[in-house]
Amino acid sequence: MDKVWGLFNMTKDKAPSGRTPRADAQQHIREVLARNGVDPDQGDTVGHGVAAAIGAIQAFAGEKGARRVDTVFKDPEVSQYYALPSNHPMAADAHKYIAQKELEYWQKEHTQKPSQGTEAALQFTADERVAVQRGFAALDSYGRMFNRQYQQEFNPSGGYAQSTGPNAYYTQQSTYASSSATPQAGAQYPGQKAGTPPKKGNAR
Numbered sequence: 001m002d003k004v005w006g007l008f009n010m011t012k013d014k015a016p017s018g019r020t021p022r023a024d025a026q027q028h029i030r031e032v033l034a035r036n037g038v039d040p041d042q043g044d045t046v047g048h049g050v051a052a053a054i055g056a057i058q059a060f061a062g063e064k065g066a067r068r069v070d071t072v073f074k075d076p077e078v079s080q081y082y083a084l085p086s087n088h089p090m091a092a093d094a095h096k097y098i099a100q101k102e103l104e105y106w107q108k109e110h111t112q113k114p115s116q117g118t119e120a121a122l123q124f125t126a127d128e129r130v131a132v133q134r135g136f137a138a139l140d141s142y143g144r145m146f147n148r149q150y151q152q153e154f155n156p157s158g159g160y161a162q163s164t165g166p167n168a169y170y171t172q173q174s175t176y177a178s179s180s181a182t183p184q185a186g187a188q189y190p191g192q193k194a195g196t197p198p199k200k201g202n203a204r
Helices: 002-012 021-035 046-061 069-073 091-112 118-122 126-154
Strands: none
Touching: 002 046, 002 118, 021 046, 021 069, 046 091, 046 126, 069 091, 091 118, 091 126
């Protein structure tokens, strides 16, 4: 719990001038999902989980302390895993790889220019980041299912509730279905050694 409260120190940091890294990262993930035939507004993939976690931080911190974190999530080596369904055998390793890459980014930033924001970002280990990503993915999925059920039972005119908050991308929907998308062409199996790029010979 102390670590969760510690995240609020991020709100004391500065937002990058003229940039919106967290919003840009979420938009990039949406675009990757769409290119792979996955509806960005529904489904249960690695990308949905990562984007939901980013959106949760943006909800209370905005862009404060974000620096250039979008470069991590836009990296092609990271982006290739977004379309993996959350129940895919590769999903756990994909989440771990993404979490480790983000952790390495914040370690470098903290070494070069420490702040309350970088200190807050470094509170979580790679494994804890994975739990956060997957936890928010589950909450996001349940939230959308509840939204659908609520509208079916209490909205006589049909349609679904529209969210206008930071996570609007992930709450607006017309139907709900679990994604069965496959990774984009050329996707590689996440490296077993944390922080190392996936090896080309290990695709599954």
